[in-house]
Amino acid sequence: AQSVTQLDSQVPVFEEAPVELRCNYSSSVSVYLFWYVQYPNQGLQLLLKYLSGSTLVKGINGFEAEFNKSQTSFHLRKPSVHISDTAEYFCAVSQNAGGTSYGKLTFGQGTILTVHP
Amino acid sequence: DAGVTQSPTHLIKTRGQQVTLRCSPKSGHDTVSWYQQALGQGPQFIFQYYEEEERQRGNFPDRFSGHQFPNYSSELNVNALLLGDSALYLCASSLGSIPYEQYFGPGTRLTVT
Numbered sequence: 760a761q762s763v764t765q766l767d768s769q770v771p772v773f774e775e776a777p778v779e780l781r782c783n784y785s786s787s788v789s790v791y792l793f794w795y796v797q798y799p800n801q802g803l804q805l806l807l808k809y810l811s812g813s814t815l816v817k818g819i820n821g822f823e824a825e826f827n828k829s830q831t832s833f834h835l836r837k838p839s840v841h842i843s844d845t846a847e848y849f850c851a852v853s854q855n856a857g858g859t860s861y862g863k864l865t866f867g868q869g870t871i872l873t874v875h876p
Numbered sequence: 877d878a879g880v881t882q883s884p885t886h887l888i889k890t891r892g893q894q895v896t897l898r899c900s901p902k903s904g905h906d907t908v909s910w911y912q913q914a915l916g917q918g919p920q921f922i923f924q925y926y927e928e929e930e931r932q933r934g935n936f937p938d939r940f941s942g943h944q945f946p947n948y949s950s951e952l953n954v955n956a957l958l959l960g961d962s963a964l965y966l967c968a969s970s971l972g973s974i975p976y977e978q979y980f981g982p983g984t985r986l987t988v989t
Contacts, residue, residue, distance in 0.1 A: 763918075791976050793976075795980070801982055801983075802880075802966055802980040802981050802982040802983050803919070803966065803968075803980040804980070805977075805978075805979065805980075808977065849918055849919070851918075853976035860932070861932075861975070861976070862907075862909075862924060862931065862932055862970075862975030862976050863909075863921045863924065863932050863934065863976075864909070864911075864919075864921060864968075864976065864978060865921065866911075866918035866919045866920075867918050868917060868918050869916075869917070869918050
């Protein structure tokens, strides 16, 4: 089985400030990790993904995330946020080909990022 | 290049009725997954279809069923609707060789009254 915990349900931040959204996961096998963003009344858009290789991955809109296997974490960061980054962010995990849940995404509960002017 | 499309956008049904939701995958994708997103929650995996067969299933009752057509489009059917089935239903498409890289549609908002 696999699970995802997003440690903050809401994160308020001022424009141009840095932000970190925290995500921890558990799995019995190796995993692939993803961050998605959801704007109001829309579907999910893939921000970035970790499959293998470098533990620091860069995504769209200036976001990046770092995979830490020992701490089973995949935190999302942005050095300077904009008003337009206001949205809900979801961390997701999929087991790799050795797992029974291969290809299935398990999501966290989401973190609402609100950027204030 | 069209992304994932879903229809209808919104739907209102009464308890006990049946509903069918539709999804067309992103061009070139052959795998479709369905998720239920209740208000204030993360999406929950319902099932995944590949080569017209259900490849994976989440913890949803048999009232939830699906189908994939030869052109890779898919339907989600829910029978005997309950109030608790009210949610945003998301379809995601991917390639069969990398089913975990999923691209989502805008969703269908189902309200059961």
